[in-house]
Amino acid sequence: MGKLTIAKDQFLYDGKPMRILSGAIHYFRVVPEYWKDRLQKLKACGFNTVETYVPWNLHEPRPGEFCFDAGLDIEKFIRTAQELGLFVIVRPGPYICAEWEFGGLPAWLLKDPAMQLRCGYKPYLDAIDRYFDELIGRLVPLQSTNGGPIIAIQVENEYGSYGNDHEYLQYIEKGLKSRGVDVLLFTSDGACDSMLQGGTLPHIFKTVNFGSRALEQFEKLKEFQPEGPLMCMEYWNGWFDHWGEEHHSRDGQDVADVLDEMLSMGASVNFYMFHGGTNFGFMNGANCMGEYQPTVTSYDYDAPLSECGDPTEKFYAVQKVIKKYANVEDVPLDILPKMAYGTVELNECAKLFDSLDDIGKEFKRPAPVPMEMLDQNYGFILYRTFIAGPRDESPLILQDVRDRALVFVDDQFAGVIYRDDKEPSIYIKVPKEGIKLDILVENMGRTNYGPNMLDRKGITYGVRMGQQFIYNWTIYTLEMDNLHKLNFNKDKQIECPAFYRGEFEVAKPFDTFLKLSGWTKGVCYINGFNLGRYWNAGPQQTLYIPGPLLNKGKNELIIFELENVEKPIVELIDQPLL
Structure with a gap:
């Protein structure tokens, strides 16, 4: 048993100086059969620690229903890391960002029309308590103080990028400690005044997140934490992609040079990401800072280890730098075979419209409602109504659609309406006999970062023909x-x-x-x-x-x-x- 502590400007583990060389691997983005392979490659690159987020939305898909088996067996992932001689850093949230659907928060929180996220709103805190009651008890036996590999646990995540409710942060801290967490607690935020003011607590160890200009970022951290080891908790060595944009990449030598700068300063580091993995299913998130930008399925991240687990040129450039500062055992790397079938x-x-009764749940409502109000988390939602005629041609207005709607008139495709559209794009003239109107809305991923996270999906207000709202709808929820x-x-x-x-x-x-x-x-x-x-x-x-x-x-x-x-x-x- 041992414990990570702080003495002046360095970490000590079991009383001996330690530098944390960590890389992020999210167990929930990798099939469990490959956990050991990815962790072995992390160690082979020279790292001594693995870091992972914990996605609340996967572990509690419905209120009070928990899942910790198969690919969500976090305990097995942590034990596998320990068997390989790695330490573990856990970031349990409850919010994780991670370009993950809703930042890891469960969609069912949004059924509460008064929901306030990431603050002292009691229904939100009650939900966290129920989740922590189930999760933290699984982590406590795996702490280093109990003979396990977990050396540190994060309080919330980049909270200064969102708010400044310090009583909320204290509630999360107390919730961890009261359930048995006794390893080092920390926060991580961007290296600027507002974020470090809003996201930190005076007595909690502080880390910062950045991708370059290490000296400048650490100098800002020192203004808020004059003593203590320097640590970059998220070294952004690559980046993620949005649909419709160019694929992001970053030169491996540039990544290695910034790492060398940090290590020469005596700092510790966590690569975000070392291995990105995949946003399987409907689990990609989205950014929405004025424009809605959903993230793609791949979370390759241009990381040192590719989406399929292959070492890249960046892997070897990073390994070369680490060898200057730590003993790195040369071991052969297992490159998993690929096949063109x-x-x-x-x-x-x-046909979807012929299958609604097979795979959908039907509801009758006077007006469209978002999917969360019908206990739907992900997938698609279909709104259907009949509009009597005749009517002169009018614009079809979806107020307010999230995220992308396919419109059909009498089963004929009429066009697409996207949540960022500024002007009407579909005009409908209704004949005397009337029309059947179908609106199929895709949830393309809830916002995972920033001020627009109250991101309910479907049609969140109403449907108009011109100025007139249309009522009496049949709704099919399609979780797929x-x-x-x-x-x-x-x-x-x-x-x-x-x-x-x-x-x-x-x-x-x-x-x-x-x-x-x-x-x-x-x-x-x-x-x-x-x-x-x-x-x-x-x-x-x-x-x-x-x-x-x-x-x-x-x-x-x-x-x-x-x-x-x-x-x-x-x-x-x-x-x-x-």
């Missing part, structure tokens, strides 16, 4: 987690939105990459597992399929396409296109 034809189809109920047929000329299904054989499962040339926008499932979203807006052009998700023998691929597909064919290739 070729073309797969998806020769069975099911029950596709086994679909009835497929062999019709290849089906109209989108539709599901396409195909099968392929695998002699031996290896990692592969799903290339979707000719497809427009949608979601992919392999053997029932939601791989995530695709969109021809780019930059991402392939979806990563880890080998453990494949079966030896027959495999099933289902694609939900929203708009259009040239041919229902995909390729399984042996390299990513990001």
